Amino acid sequence: MNRSTSRTWWKTAIGLLLTGIMLFPVYWMLNVSLTRDQDMRKSPPDLLPLHGTLAGYRTVLDEQLPYLATSLVIGLGTVVLTVALAAPAGYALAKLRPRGGGLLGFLFLVAQMIPGIIMAMGFYAIYLQLGLLRSVPGLIVADSTLAVPFAVLIFTAFMSGIPGELLQAATMDGAGPLTTFRAVVLPMSRNAVVTVSLFAFLWSWSDFVFAGTLVNGGAHEPITLGIYHYIGNNNQEWNAIMATAVVASLPAAVILVLAQRYVAAGVTAGAVKD
Numbered sequence: 001m002n003r004s005t006s007r008t009w010w011k012t013a014i015g016l017l018l019t020g021i022m023l024f025p026v027y028w029m030l031n032v033s034l035t036r037d038q039d040m041r042k043s044p045p046d047l048l049p050l051h052g053t054l055a056g057y058r059t060v061l062d063e064q065l066p067y068l069a070t071s072l073v074i075g076l077g078t079v080v081l082t083v084a085l086a087a088p089a090g091y092a093l094a095k096l097r098p099r100g101g102g103l104l105g106f107l108f109l110v111a112q113m114i115p116g117i118i119m120a121m122g123f124y125a126i127y128l129q130l131g132l133l134r135s136v137p138g139l140i141v142a143d144s145t146l147a148v149p150f151a152v153l154i155f156t157a158f159m160s161g162i163p164g165e166l167l168q169a170a171t172m173d174g175a176g177p178l179t180t181f182r183a184v185v186l187p188m189s190r191n192a193v194v195t196v197s198l199f200a201f202l203w204s205w206s207d208f209v210f211a212g213t214l215v216n217g218g219a220h221e222p223i224t225l226g227i228y229h230y231i232g233n234n235n236q237e238w239n240a241i242m243a244t245a246v247v248a249s250l251p252a253a254v255i256l257v258l259a260q261r262y263v264a265a266g267v268t269a270g271a272v273k274d
Contacts, residue, residue: 026249033057033242040238056243064244067226070136071205072251074222077140078204079197082147086196087189089148090155091181095167105156108149119145120213127214134218142210147200158192159185198259202252223248 032040033056034049093101123142124133132138162185170180186193208224215221221229227244 029242029245033239033246035239037237037239053239056237056239056241057247059237059240060243060247063230064223064226064247067221067223068247070220071222071224071248074136074140074143075201075204075251077136078143078147079200081140081144082151082200083193083196085144086148086151087155087186087193088181089152090192091159091185093152093156094159095162095164095185096177105153108152111145111149116146116209117213120209123210124213134215136215136220139207139210139215139222140204142214143204143207144200146203146207146210147196150199151196154196155189155192158189162188194259198255201255205248205252 031047031049034052034054035046036051036053036055039046039051092098093105098104120142123138127133127135127138166184166188167180170184175183205222206224207222208228211222211225212228216225223244227241227248230244231241
């Protein structure tokens, strides 16, 4: 074994070790979700669910489906609103060059640094006056404020790389800015759209601060509040709690796996110039 092969082997081994350490909590969550109640306090605990049970997952189907459905509606609504606002804004900053565009881009960057709890308190005061507390549309708007600044920056970076000759050709064919955006720019920005949609969905799906502040106690609550309430009411049924966490993690994990190549292209857009 030469020196180069030896270095590669050690790097691979270290990478696998670190990956195993990072993924162990996920494995343990799955293990506990399949563990029977009588085996929960076993010492030492079983590393494998030797006498596995699906009782926790039956509880999820019986009690947590409404929360999951609400989270799905909120996530999809946040994606639609974020893309609808951020894509035209990114196009304007990248290609139309409005006056003050640089300052606006800087403000979008600063907006991402505002703590969520401060924004949640502001929304609470506004929604209290508008009657939007404990409403799904109100939470969609609030979650979108987390995603829109990031989305505008992604769209701006990606659309800056679109050749100006294509836009000029569309203009010569009689297309205005709106038609050019809809027929030329947006189809070419598929990677950016997928990237923005994924991050907007993940942020809204995992949101707890806005949900706990704006819709807690309402008729429709997301899964983050469902898990929170379930832990408070049934803090001994850990298999059901972990089963809920596993089911709540599946949509985000599946979407991330399916969209990873688009995300890689979208995030690195604008980083390399030809």
